[in-house]
Amino acid sequence: MFNTALFILTQPVNHIRKCLPLYMKEINKLASKTAYIHIQPGILLNTDQNNENGILNSKTCDSHFELLRVPFTDEIRNLVKEFYVSNANICSNLDVRVLVGHIGSSELKFQKYNFKHPCDVVLIDLKHEQGVNNSVLLQSLNRSFNISASCSCQSLDVDDNEGTPKRQKTDDSNTEEKPSEEVLKQYPHTVLGGTFDRLHIGHKILLTEGCLLGTEKLTVGVTDGKMNNKKTLLELIQPVEERISSVKDFLNDVKPSMVYSVVPITDGFGPTVVDPDMDLIVLSQETKKGGEMINEERQKKGMKLLEKYTIDLVEDSCHTQYEENKISSSSFRKRLLGTLFNPIKVKDGLPGTPYIIGLTGGIASGKSSVCKRLEGKGAKIIDCDKLGHRAYVKGTPGFEKVVAAFGDQVIGEDGEVNRKELGKIVFGKKSELERLNGIVWPEIAELVQKQIQDYAKDEQTVIVLDAAVLLEAGWDEMCHEVWTTIVPQDEAVKRMIERNNLTEEQAQQRLNAQISNIERVEMSNVILCTLWEYEYTQQQVERAWELLLQRIPNTTTKANPKSNM
Numbered sequence: 001m002f003n004t005a006l007f008i009l010t011q012p013v014n015h016i017r018k019c020l021p022l023y024m025k026e027i028n029k030l031a032s033k034t035a036y037i038h039i040q041p042g043i044l045l046n047t048d049q050n051n052e053n054g055i056l057n058s059k060t061c062d063s064h065f066e067l068l069r070v071p072f073t074d075e076i077r078n079l080v081k082e083f084y085v086s087n088a089n090i091c092s093n094l095d096v097r098v099l100v101g102h103i104g105s106s107e108l109k110f111q112k113y114n115f116k117h118p119c120d121v122v123l124i125d126l127k128h129e130q131g132v133n134n135s136v137l138l139q140s141l142n143r144s145f146n147i148s149a150s151c152s153c154q155s156l157d158v159d160d161n162e163g164t165p166k167r168q169k170t171d172d173s174n175t176e177e178k179p180s181e182e183v184l185k186q187y188p189h190t191v192l193g194g195t196f197d198r199l200h201i202g203h204k205i206l207l208t209e210g211c212l213l214g215t216e217k218l219t220v221g222v223t224d225g226k227m228n229n230k231k232t233l234l235e236l237i238q239p240v241e242e243r244i245s246s247v248k249d250f251l252n253d254v255k256p257s258m259v260y261s262v263v264p265i266t267d268g269f270g271p272t273v274v275d276p277d278m279d280l281i282v283l284s285q286e287t288k289k290g291g292e293m294i295n296e297e298r299q300k301k302g303m304k305l306l307e308k309y310t311i312d313l314v315e316d317s318c319h320t321q322y323e324e325n326k327i328s329s330s331s332f333r334k335r336l337l338g339t340l341f342n343p344i345k346v347k348d349g350l351p352g353t354p355y356i357i358g359l360t361g362g363i364a365s366g367k368s369s370v371c372k373r374l375e376g377k378g379a380k381i382i383d384c385d386k387l388g389h390r391a392y393v394k395g396t397p398g399f400e401k402v403v404a405a406f407g408d409q410v411i412g413e414d415g416e417v418n419r420k421e422l423g424k425i426v427f428g429k430k431s432e433l434e435r436l437n438g439i440v441w442p443e444i445a446e447l448v449q450k451q452i453q454d455y456a457k458d459e460q461t462v463i464v465l466d467a468a469v470l471l472e473a474g475w476d477e478m479c480h481e482v483w484t485t486i487v488p489q490d491e492a493v494k495r496m497i498e499r500n501n502l503t504e505e506q507a508q509q510r511l512n513a514q515i516s517n518i519e520r521v522e523m524s525n526v527i528l529c530t531l532w533e534y535e536y537t538q539q540q541v542e543r544a545w546e547l548l549l550q551r552i553p554n555t556t557t558k559a560n561p562k563s564n565m
Contacts, residue, residue: 002120005031006145008038008065009125013075016041016125020086023125026156028091030121036113036253037083037098038145039076040068065137067110067144070103072212073181080212081205088201088327089317097204100211101255104186108215110144111257116249118148125156187279187307190214191272193221193265193287195228196243197329199250202284202314207247209311210282211255219278220247220262221270232330233529235486235517236341240264272306273297280307322536338543341527344481344551354380354456354463355552356478360470361485362514364495366530366537370485371466373541380460382451384444384467384475391443392417398443405435441473448478462548471523472515483544484524486517487531 007027009016016023016039027035070076080098087096099113122141134153141147190210196203210218224240231237238246244262251260263271272278272294283291288310295305313326323331350356357379361367375381392398394416402417403410406425412418426432448465455463467475476482487495489511496507521527526544530537 001032002030003032004034004036004115004117004119005121005123006036006038006119006141006147007123007125008040008141010040010042011125013041013079017079017082019125020082021090023156024083024086024090024096027096027123028094030123030154031094034095034097034115034117036115036119036145037096038102038113039079039098040070040102065140065144067102069106069108069110071181071183072103072105072186073183075181076103077184077209077212080208084201084205084208085314088314092201092318097250097253098208099254100208101257103212104215105183109257112143113145113253114256115146115253118146119151120148122147122151122153123156124153184213186213186215188214188216189219189275189278190217190280190282191219191221191275191278191306192282193223193270194284195223195231195237195329196220196247197237198332199243199246200327200329200332202327203247204250205314206282206284206311207250208254209309211251211258213280213282213309214258217259217261218251219271219275220251220260221265221272222247222262223266224264225266227266227268233333233337233486234488235521236333236336236527237329269294269297273301273303276303278306280309283308283310285310285313322532337527337529338540339547340525340551341521342523342525344525347477347480350478350480351456354452354460355548356452356480357462357464357548358470358476358479358482359464359466359485360468360482360520360524362487362492362517362520363468363510364492364499365485365487366528367466367468367485369530369537370483370528370541371464373538374464374545377541377545379462379464380455382448382455382463382465384448384465384470387444387447387451388440390447391440396443398440401439401443402436405439437469437473441469441475445473445475445478448475452478461552471520476523481525481548482523483526483528484517484520485528485530486520487529489517491531 005027007023009023011019027037080100083096083098087094101113102108102110122138122145138147138151138153141153190213192206192210194203194206207220210220222240222244228234228237237243244264247262248260251258251262261271265271268290272281276298281291281294288308291306291308291310295308298305315325316323316327316331319325319331323334357374359367359371359374361370371381390396392402399417402422406422410417410422410425412421422436426436452463465475465479467473470476470479470482492511493504493507496502496510497504500507502510526548528537528540528544
C-alpha cells in the first residue's frame with residue numbers, strides 16, 4: 001500500500017459516475033493516507049483514436065499526458081460532490097481531495113499541483129498493454145503534478161464480469177449529440193467561514209465550492225474565541241492555528257492558482273464588512289441567516305451586496321443515536337471520547353505494573369460515576385478525598401504541620417483538626433490555600449504510594465487514582481495515564497445548585513477557583529463527558545477500557561461481582 005495516490009479519470013462523466021463506488025474501493029486499496037482525484041473526462045491521453053478500447057501502449061501513443069481545461073458546469077460540480085460523499089460512505093479513513101485548479105473558464109491559468117506530500121502511485125482509468133513506457137508517462141505527469149521519484153503508474157483494469165463497464169468504442173452515426181451544458185458563472189473574490197475543526201467531508205465541499213466559484217481570491221474566516229463557546233465539546237476543538245493550517249494545506253492542494261486569505265474571526269462578520277471587493281459568499285443551510293445579516297451590514301456601509309450560493313448539508317450514514325444526522329465536527333469530537341486523545345508519555349522510574357490511571361475532573365463533572373464504572377470493570381480505586389481526611393489526623397506528621405502553620409485555633413474539641421475552622425482561614429485567600437496544599441498534598445501522595453504498594457502485592461493490574469486535584473498537585477507523575485471527565489460550565493453550575501444547594505454565584509465562584517476544562521484536556525490522555533444519557537457515558541467507559549487493555553497487553557482483569565455494570 002502507498003501513502004499518497006493520484007487517480008486520473010479520463011472517462012466520460014456519466015461513466016465515472018456509474019463506476020464511482022468501485023473507483024473509491026480501488027483507491028482505498030492502494031492509498032493509506034491521501035488520494036488526489038483529477039477529473040479530466042472524455043480524453044484518451046493521446047492514444048490512437050482507432051484504438052477501440054482506449055488502451056495506452058507504446059505502439060499507439062507516446063504515453064503523454066497534458067493538463068486540459070474542464071468547463072465549470074453543474075455536471076462537474078455535482079460529480080465533485082459525489083466523490084466526497086462516496087468518500088464518507090466507502091472509505092472515510094482516507095483523505096480524499098478532488099483537484100479543481102483546471103476547472104473553469106477559457107481564461108483559466110494553469111498552475112502545477114504541487115502537493116505537500118508527493119504522490120507515490122498514479123492510477124489511471126485506462127488499461128495498459130504490456131510494454132507501455134511508464135517512465136515517459138510519469139515524466140509528462142510530473143509537469144502537472146508533484147510526483148515522487150519512485151512513483152509507479154497503474155491502470156484500473158476492471159473485468160466486465162465485475163459489473164463495471166470499460167470504455168467502449170462509440171458509433172458516431174448512432175450517437176445522439178447532447179447539447180453542451182451551460183458554463184457556470186465565476187467570481188473574482190469569494191468568501192466563506194466555518195469552524196473547520198478536524199477537516200471533514202462537509203468542510204471540503206464548502207471550501208471546494210469557494211474554489212470553483214472563484215477565479216482570483218478566496219477569503220476564509222475560521223471561528224475563534226467566543227464564536228466557539230456554544231460548540232459541543234468545545235474543549236476538544238483544535239487550536240485555531242492548526243485549523244487555519246489545515247484549511248490552507250487543503251486549498252493549496254486542490255487549486256494552487258488562487259490567492260488565499262485564511263484568518264481567525266471572533267464574530268459573525270469577520271472581514272466581510274470591511275472588504276468592499278468581495279463578490280460572492282458561500283453558505284451552508286445553517287449559515288443562510290448569517291449571509292443575510294452580512295449583506296445588511298454591507299448595505300449600511302455602502303458596499304455592494306454579496307452574491308450568495310448555498311450548499312446542502314451532507315448526511316452522515318455512520319451516525320449513532322447520540323450524533324447528528326449530518327456530517328459535523330461535533331459528531332467527530334464525540335467519537336474521540338474514550339479514545340487516546342493525547343499521546344502517552346513514558347515516565348522514567350514508573351514501574352510497568354500495576355498500571356495507574358489518574359482520574360480527574362472539575363466539580364460536578366461526573367468523575368465519581370465514571371469511577372464506579374471503572375471499578376465494575378475490575379480496576380481498584382484509590383480515593384484521594386478519603387486519603388485527604390487521613391493526611392492530618394491527630395498523631396500524624398501532617399497534623400503537626402497544619403497546627404504549626406495555622407495555630408491551635410484549628411484544633412477542635414475532639415483534638416482533631418476542625419475542617420470547618422480551617423476552611424474559614426483558607427477560603428478565598430489564595431496564599432493561605434497554597435500554604436495548606438503545600439502541607440497536605442505531599443502527605444496524601446505518601447498515602448497513595450503505600451496504597452499502590454499494597455495493591456501491587458495483591459497483583460492488581462489496573463489502579464485508578466481518583467483525585468479532583470490530580471494535575472494541580474502533580475500526582476499525575478505517579479500515573480501512566482490521565483483520564484479527565486468534563487461537562488460544560490453551565491451544566492456544572494446547574495448540578496451544583498441542585499446537589500449542593502448553592503446559589504449560582506457561589507457555584508460559579510467554585511468553578512472559577514479550579515483550572516479550566518481546556519487546561520485539563522491539554523494534560524490528559526483520555527477524555528470522558530457525562531453530559532448525556534447514562535448509556536452514552538457507559539459506552540465511553542467501555543470504549544476507554546477496551547482500548548486501555550490493548551495498550552497494556554497480557555492483562556487479565558475480573559469484573560467486580562458487586563457492580564451493577
